[in-house]
Amino acid sequence: MSDAVHDVDVVVVGFGCAGGAAALEARRTDASVVVLERASGAGGSSAQSGGELYLGGGTAVQEALGFEDDADNMLAFLRAALGPHADEEKLRLYCEGSVEHFDWFCSLGLEFEKSLYDAPSWLPPTTDGLMWLGENAWPYDELARPVPRGHRPATCGFGGWLVMDRLVAACASAGVVTATDTRAVSLVVESGRVVGVRARRFGDDVTYRARRGVVVTTGGFADNPEMLSAHAPDLLGHGVVSDGGDDGSGIVMAQAVGAAVRRMSVVEVAYTALPALACRGMLVNARGERFVNEDVYPGLFSHAALHEPGPCWVVVDGQALEEVDEADLWGTVPSYAAETIEELESDLGMPPGALARTLAGYNDGAARGGDPLFHKNARWTRVLTGPFAAIDPRIGFHNPTHRAAPGATGFAGFTLGGLHTTVDGAVLSLGGDPIPGLYAAGRASSGMHGQGYVSGTSLGDGTFFGRRAGRAAAQSR
Amino acid sequence: MSDAVHDVDVVVVGFGCAGGAAALEARRTDASVVVLERASGAGGSSAQSGGELYLGGGTAVQEALGFEDDADNMLAFLRAALGPHADEEKLRLYCEGSVEHFDWFCSLGLEFEKSLYDAPSWLPPTTDGLMWLGENAWPYDELARPVPRGHRPATCGFGGWLVMDRLVAACASAGVVTATDTRAVSLVVESGRVVGVRARRFGDDVTYRARRGVVVTTGGFADNPEMLSAHAPDLLGHGVVSDGGDDGSGIVMAQAVGAAVRRMSVVEVAYTALPALACRGMLVNARGERFVNEDVYPGLFSHAALHEPGPCWVVVDGQALEEVDEADLWGTVPSYAAETIEELESDLGMPPGALARTLAGYNDGAARGGDPLFHKNARWTRVLTGPFAAIDPRIGFHNPTHRAAPGATGFAGFTLGGLHTTVDGAVLSLGGDPIPGLYAAGRASSGMHGQGYVSGTSLGDGTFFGRRAGRAAAQSR
Numbered sequence: 001m002s003d004a005v006h007d008v009d010v011v012v013v014g015f016g017c018a019g020g021a022a023a024l025e026a027r028r029t030d031a032s033v034v035v036l037e038r039a040s041g042a043g044g045s046s047a048q049s050g051g052e053l054y055l056g057g058g059t060a061v062q063e064a065l066g067f068e069d070d071a072d073n074m075l076a077f078l079r080a081a082l083g084p085h086a087d088e089e090k091l092r093l094y095c096e097g098s099v100e101h102f103d104w105f106c107s108l109g110l111e112f113e114k115s116l117y118d119a120p121s122w123l124p125p126t127t128d129g130l131m132w133l134g135e136n137a138w139p140y141d142e143l144a145r146p147v148p149r150g151h152r153p154a155t156c157g158f159g160g161w162l163v164m165d166r167l168v169a170a171c172a173s174a175g176v177v178t179a180t181d182t183r184a185v186s187l188v189v190e191s192g193r194v195v196g197v198r199a200r201r202f203g204d205d206v207t208y209r210a211r212r213g214v215v216v217t218t219g220g221f222a223d224n225p226e227m228l229s230a231h232a233p234d235l236l237g238h239g240v241v242s243d244g245g246d247d248g249s250g251i252v253m254a255q256a257v258g259a260a261v262r263r264m265s266v267v268e269v270a271y272t273a274l275p276a277l278a279c280r281g282m283l284v285n286a287r288g289e290r291f292v293n294e295d296v297y298p299g300l301f302s303h304a305a306l307h308e309p310g311p312c313w314v315v316v317d318g319q320a321l322e323e324v325d326e327a328d329l330w331g332t333v334p335s336y337a338a339e340t341i342e343e344l345e346s347d348l349g350m351p352p353g354a355l356a357r358t359l360a361g362y363n364d365g366a367a368r369g370g371d372p373l374f375h376k377n378a379r380w381t382r383v384l385t386g387p388f389a390a391i392d393p394r395i396g397f398h399n400p401t402h403r404a405a406p407g408a409t410g411f412a413g414f415t416l417g418g419l420h421t422t423v424d425g426a427v428l429s430l431g432g433d434p435i436p437g438l439y440a441a442g443r444a445s446s447g448m449h450g451q452g453y454v455s456g457t458s459l460g461d462g463t464f465f466g467r468r469a470g471r472a473a474a475q476s477r
Numbered sequence: 478m479s480d481a482v483h484d485v486d487v488v489v490v491g492f493g494c495a496g497g498a499a500a501l502e503a504r505r506t507d508a509s510v511v512v513l514e515r516a517s518g519a520g521g522s523s524a525q526s527g528g529e530l531y532l533g534g535g536t537a538v539q540e541a542l543g544f545e546d547d548a549d550n551m552l553a554f555l556r557a558a559l560g561p562h563a564d565e566e567k568l569r570l571y572c573e574g575s576v577e578h579f580d581w582f583c584s585l586g587l588e589f590e591k592s593l594y595d596a597p598s599w600l601p602p603t604t605d606g607l608m609w610l611g612e613n614a615w616p617y618d619e620l621a622r623p624v625p626r627g628h629r630p631a632t633c634g635f636g637g638w639l640v641m642d643r644l645v646a647a648c649a650s651a652g653v654v655t656a657t658d659t660r661a662v663s664l665v666v667e668s669g670r671v672v673g674v675r676a677r678r679f680g681d682d683v684t685y686r687a688r689r690g691v692v693v694t695t696g697g698f699a700d701n702p703e704m705l706s707a708h709a710p711d712l713l714g715h716g717v718v719s720d721g722g723d724d725g726s727g728i729v730m731a732q733a734v735g736a737a738v739r740r741m742s743v744v745e746v747a748y749t750a751l752p753a754l755a756c757r758g759m760l761v762n763a764r765g766e767r768f769v770n771e772d773v774y775p776g777l778f779s780h781a782a783l784h785e786p787g788p789c790w791v792v793v794d795g796q797a798l799e800e801v802d803e804a805d806l807w808g809t810v811p812s813y814a815a816e817t818i819e820e821l822e823s824d825l826g827m828p829p830g831a832l833a834r835t836l837a838g839y840n841d842g843a844a845r846g847g848d849p850l851f852h853k854n855a856r857w858t859r860v861l862t863g864p865f866a867a868i869d870p871r872i873g874f875h876n877p878t879h880r881a882a883p884g885a886t887g888f889a890g891f892t893l894g895g896l897h898t899t900v901d902g903a904v905l906s907l908g909g910d911p912i913p914g915l916y917a918a919g920r921a922s923s924g925m926h927g928q929g930y931v932s933g934t935s936l937g938d939g940t941f942f943g944r945r946a947g948r949a950a951a952q953s954r
Contacts (some may be wrong), residue, residue, distance in 0.1 A: 085710040230739045230897065233562040233928065255907050262707045265742030287850050289766060307784065351849035353841065361834050372828035373764050420707065430732050451710065 004206045008032045008177075010473045011197050011210040012217060013184045013250055016044030018442025018462035019217035020167035022425075022470030023176045026215070031474035034177040034208055036184050036199055038245060042168045043161070045219055045242040045414070045443075046459060050123050051159025053463075054078075054133065054456030056149035057095060059102040061129050064114040067147040071095040076144035077135055078448075081297070082457060086450035090423055094448055094464055101464050102151065108166040111154045120275035120295050120380075122455075125327035127154050133454050134297025138375035150456050163459065182206065184249070187214060187257050187438070194257065194437035213437045213473030215425065217466060218250025220415035220443035222267075227251075231264035232415050234306065239412030241270065250444040251418050258429045259438070262446035264417035268453040271302035272410045273314050273393035276328040279380040280320035282362055283393075286310030288345060288355035290362070293374035299453050305393070306411060313348060314391040315355070317384045334389035344388045359384065416453065418445045425469025439473045441466035481683045485509045485654075487950045488674050488687040489694060490661045490727055493521030495919025495939035496694035497644040499902075499947030500653045503692070508951035511654045511685060513661050513676055515722060519645045520638070522696055522719040522891070522920075523936060527600050528636025530940075531555075531610065531933030533626035534572055536579040538606050541591040544624040548572040553621035554612055555925075558774070559934065563927035567900055571925055571941055578941050579628065585643040588631045597752035597772050597857075599932075602804035604631050610931045611774025615852035627933050640936065659683065661726070664691060664734050664915070671734065671914035690914045690950030692902065694943060695727025697892035697920035699744075704728075708741035709892050711783065716889030718747065727921040728895050735906045736915065739923035741894035745930040748779035749887045750791050750870035753805040756857040757797035759839055760870075763787030765822060765832035767839070770851035776930050782870070783888060790825060791868040792832070794861045811866035821865045836861065893930065896922045902946025916950045918943035 009031035012023045019035055020042065027033045035042070056062060056074040075095040079086055094101075106112075112129035124131055131150035134140055153159040171178070181201055188196035188207065196209040221227040222240040224247040229236060240246070251261060273283060278294040283301055285291055285308040292304045305312045321334070338344040345355035365372045366383045394410035419427050419440040426434035427445075441447075442462035449457065486508035489500045496512055497519065504510045512519070533539060533551040552572040556563055571578075583589075589606035601608055608627035611617055630636040648655070658678055665673035665684065673686040698704040699717040701724040706713060717723070728738060750760060755771040760778055762768055762785040769781045782789045798811070815821035822832035840860045842849045848858050871887035896904050896917040903911035904922075918924075919939035926934065 085706065085713060229562065230737070231741070233740070236562060252907065260707070263710070263742075264708070265740075289850075351842075353838065354850060357834060357838050361830065364830065365828075373766075373831060430729065 004204070005209060006034065006206070007209045007211065008034045009210065009212045010215065010470070011036065011208045012215045012470070013197060014044060014216070014218040014444070015042035015178060016217060016219055016442060016462065017046035017163060017167065017459050018466035019044070019215070020164065020171055021463040021466030022215045022217055022439070022441055022473070024167070024171050024174055025467040025470035026474040027171070027174045027176045029471060029474040031212060034179055035171070036182045036197060036208065037178060037180045038183045040180050042178060043164045043243070045246055046462070047161045047164040048243050049158070049160035049459060050455060051153050051155070051161070051163050052131070052133070052456035052459070053105065053151040053163070054149055054454055054460040055098050055102045055151045056147065057098040059099055059151065061112050061114055061151060062147060065116055065130060069147045069149070071098065073145050073147070074098060074149065077140055080140060080143050081134060081454050082448060082452045083450040086452070087448045090448035090465065093423055094461065097464065104467070108170045110163065110166050112151055113154050116148060120279045120298065121328070122270065122275060122298050123157060124152070125156065125325070127156050128152060129154060133456065134300060137296040137377065138293055160459070184253065187253055189257050192436060194435060210437065213439055213476040215469050215473050216250040216254055216419065216427070216438070216440040216444050217442045218444045219246040220418060221248025221251060222246045222414040224248045231417065232267050234265070234267050234269070235413050235415070238269065238409050241412050241414045246414065246443070250440070254419050254427055254438060254440065257435065257438070259427045259435060260420040260430045260432070261418060262420040266416040266449060266451055267413045268299060268416055268458070269302045269306050269411050269413035270299060271305045271393055273298070273301065273305070273312065274328070274330060274332055274391065276324045277316050277320060277391060278314045280323060281314055281316030281384060282358065283312060283314055284355065284358060285312050286350065288350040288358050290358060290374065293371065293376040295376050295380050297454055299455065302411065312393055314393055315344070316389055316391070318387055321389060332391055335392040336390040337387060339387050341386065341388055344390055348390055415443065416447070416449045418443060421445045423465070423468065424472040425465055426472065437476060439469040441469040481681070482686060483511065483684070484686045484688065485511045486687065486689045487692065487947070488513065488685045489692045489947070490674060491521060491693070491695040491921070492519035492655060493694060493696055493919060493939065494523035494640060494644065494936050495943035496521070496692070497641065497648055498940040498943030499692045499694055499918055499950070501644070501648050501651055502944040502947035503951040504648070504651045504653045506948060506951040508689060511656055512648070513659045513674060513685065514655060514657045515660045517657050519655060520641045520720070522723055523939070524638045524641040525720050526635070526637035526936060527932060528630050528632070528638070528640050529608070529610070529933035529936070530582060530628040530640070531626055531931055531937040532575050532579045532628045533624065534575040536576055536628065538589050538591055538628060539624060542593055542607060546624045546626070548575065550621050550624070551575060551626065554617055557617060557620050558611060558931050559925060559929045560927040563929070564925045567925035567938070567942065570900055571938065574941065581944070585647045587640065587643050589628055590631050593625060597756045597775065598805070599747065599752060599775050600634060601629070602633065602802070604633055605629060606631060610933065611777060614773040614854065615770055637936070661695070661730065664730055666734050669913060671912060687914065690916055690953045692946050692950050693727040693731055693896065693904070693915070693917040693921050694919045695921045696723040697895060698725030698728060699723045699891040701725045708894065709744050711742070711746070712744050712890050712892070715746065715886050718889050718891045723891065723920070727917070731896050731904055731915060731917065734912065734915070736904045736912060737897040737907045738895060739897040743893040743926060743928055744890045745776060745893055745935070746779045746783050746888050746890035747776060748782045748870055750775070750778065750782070750789065751805070751807060751809055751868065753801045754793055754797060754868060755791045757800060758791055758793030758861060759835065760789060760791055761832065761835060762789050763827065765827040765835050767835060767851065770848065770853040772853050772857050774931055776932065779888065789870055791870055792821070792865060793868070794863065794865055798866060809868055812869040813867040814864060816864050818863065818865055821867055825867055892920065893926045894923050895920060898922045900942070900945065901949040902942055903949065914953060916946040918946040
């Protein structure tokens with residue numbers, strides 16, 4: 001049994017966005033850095049993601065489009081949107097450093113078009129560089145001056161691969177060493193300090209000794225059903241947003257040396273109700289009642305839908321179906337269509353009169369130009385007239401060819417809880433003190449999120465606090 | 478510094494219901510047993526509780542009143558009511574052993590009147606020995622044959638003191654030694670086995686060595702804001718149901734020797750909406766919409782209300798106020814009264830037409846003898862006619878003299894997550910193996926609950942699995 005030993009300054013475990021950011025910043029302090037990656041190449045779940053980056057405070061894209069933003073305004077939004085109980089200190093730093101962080105992405109070679117996609121969407125079918133992520137929807141539009149902050153790398157559709165492509169290239173040219181096919185197994189502790197990582201590569205043991213620090217950036221635990229059952233049962237039975245490797249291994253590895261965790265139950269969920277259709281109609285539960293304004297950030301209606309008993313439906317009229325571009329329909333076809341709302345309500349198995357009463361209230365408000373129940377923006381509020389259609393949001397773009405995939409719930413998500421860290425990524429012990437030599441960032445840690453989520457805040461928080469963790473690890477002695 | 482050392486077979490930490498049950502059963506195997514209690518007397522949060530015991534499967538009280546029950550029927554209810562994701566193995570054992578567990582309580586000298594309190598309530602103002610806890614409310618009435626299982630010791634109002642009085646007496650006469658004013662500080666580990674507890678008493682160190690095992694029954698962490706913030710933020714800002722000592726100390730003590738935790742985010746919450754009034758009217762949110770059938774177990778409407786944005790209201794008419802006994806009003810007075818529903822809706826600051834539309838739908842169903850939206854039992858469903866009153870559930874029996882206690886949320890709760898244990902109370906390590914010599918039960922552990930709760934299942938699970946843990950510890954070598 002060979003047991004190769006490598007000596008470096010900083011060992012980073014996992015090459016997603018947090019690992020890449022940590023490695024690059026550590027290396028830029030002149031530390032020698034190796035990133036251990038279990039897969040055969042870098043990228044992780046970050047590379048599979050939409051690629052949105054939640055940034056603001058007055059970025060070049062915001063300014064070019066005439067949106068005035070500042071850190072306080074951004075903080076006011078995020079405190080509410082990522083709350084309740086978001087991490088105030090991490091949030092403040094994130095907002096204050098957001099313009100610099102945007103510039104950092106640009107310095108990696110990422111480009112952002114100076115154009116706005118101006119409608120609710122999970123993923124605009126364009127290359128527009130900016131999108132709204134609920135900032136202009138009630139009640140957020142009253143809590144902060146609404147400006148869009150969803151920054152999108154210039155590619156069509158999913159952009160996570162592009163973010164990772166540029167980050168991996170920057171790491172390589174800075175001299176970061178990547179060890180692929182290398183699965184970290186445990187942390188090496190000597191005299192109470194984390195001094196390395198034991199790993200396996202093609203059946204061999206290999207040890208990476210870290211003179212200064214180890215940064216755990218292994219991602220969350222959405223792919224570990226046992227951990228989900230123990231800590232985040234909301235995701236049980238639903239889909240997973242990951243590259244398949246989010247098994248919580250880094251969290252467990254750190255717990256084994258005494259690390260504390262935080263907010264392990266918090267999850268992000270995406271419900272495949274099409275925002276472009278939903279905002280033009282009504283998102284209703286099995287009782288035919290609306291439960292949220294349909295123009296919110298779609299993750300927010302997803303969370304609300306997750307706790308509604310029974311199926312939900314997007315109810316629209318013919319005009320809405322005509323208005324939405326083919327590309328924004330993601331291959332969806334209505335599950336039910338009916339001339340009258342009474343017919344539709346009966347087809348959907350709702351209590352008699354329930355959907356008709358909801359529609360009457362909705363249309364009553366719309367006729368006066370408003371939405372008295374949920375304050376949906378007037379732009380999306382219109383009297384709905386028959387014929388009507390209902391779309392089953394369980395049938396989404398994940399599988400557009402299936403009208404009813406067996407077992408499909410329409411929900412897919414990932415975990416937001418993890419290791420308890422300081423704003424510099426130092427992992428805290430159960431007793432509350434930093435564990436010398438141990439750092440974490442990204443979804444292996446509990447970041448700035450409370451119980452809420454907005455697209456781009458996971459790549460955002462992962463890279464922002466990944467950079468801080470990398471620098472802190474490189475400076476640790 | 479004195480350092481007294483005591484040697485016994487089993488050390489139990491904390492003298493609430495789980496600790497008492499563990500101590501008694503351990504002692505009955507002839508083990509020598511000491512219970513360490515931080516307070517100056519036994520009781521803990523159990524003694525402050527309502528005292529309901531969730532028991533069934535055909536107890537003497539159920540049989541005397543003509544209710545046919547069995548373990549499978551009880552399991553079908555609890556699986557749904559304590560779910561989703563309740564612990565199937567613990568649930569099954571609990572249901573199968575429930576009649577024997579009832580008899581055990583009787584053997585302690587607890588008495589139960591053979592009479593039923595037949596209306597929704599947090600705490601009946603009678604000495605009736607049995608009450609419904611949502612078994613006869615939709616959807617549970619369709620998932621299992623509805624029979625009442627809330628067993629009440631024969632005392633008026635809160636009965637937790639009586640349960641603990643009998644349990645403490647039984648322990649004393651069995652020869653269990655109680656060390657009060659003794660605060661456990663840490664576990665003693667030798668060669669990977671827990672062999673004792675270090676404690677403090679009036680400034681002195683004292684060590685209790687356990688030849689066979691230590692049982693941690695210190696309760697949950699509702700009184701520890703830092704732990705709530707890290708793990709169960711749902712309770713932050715709300716009231717706490719405890720004796721003031723639920724600070725999670727036993728959980729942390731066990732984590733310090735490698736124990737795993739489970740479901741730390743799950744909480745019970747009680748909302749002081751008066752069930753007797755709510756079931757006769759409508760429980761509505763700030764949009765004037767109902768969100769649950771008002772005749773459910775009140776903890777269920779509490780959980781639902783916790784996630785409704787804004788205040789909730791109980792809307793009733795004059796007849797409802799007349800029907801409810803003075804004793805069941807807990808001193809409550811309506812916050813608002815109005816001749817018409819439009820007036821009331823305006824007084825409550827609801828969107829115009831919202832409450833009127835809800836009432837129209839409610840009355841429409843009631844006129845036909847039903848509740849098409851939520852299937853509230855016909856017994857409680859009646860056409861509501863003016864004048865109307867609205868009760869603010871934030872003003873409850875905790876402070877009946879205040880119409881609006883500053884900062885009152887109307888919610889108070891406790892935590893249900895804790896140490897990961899087997900059905901015999903063995904505490905599992907982070908790696909999934911039992912930690913030799915270490916046991917836990919009650920709210921220091923994660924019991925049979927998933928994300929739901931029913932009154933009497935915390936005292937029930939605490940004593941049932943406390944007994945098993947005590948026996949297992951006494952037999953451990």
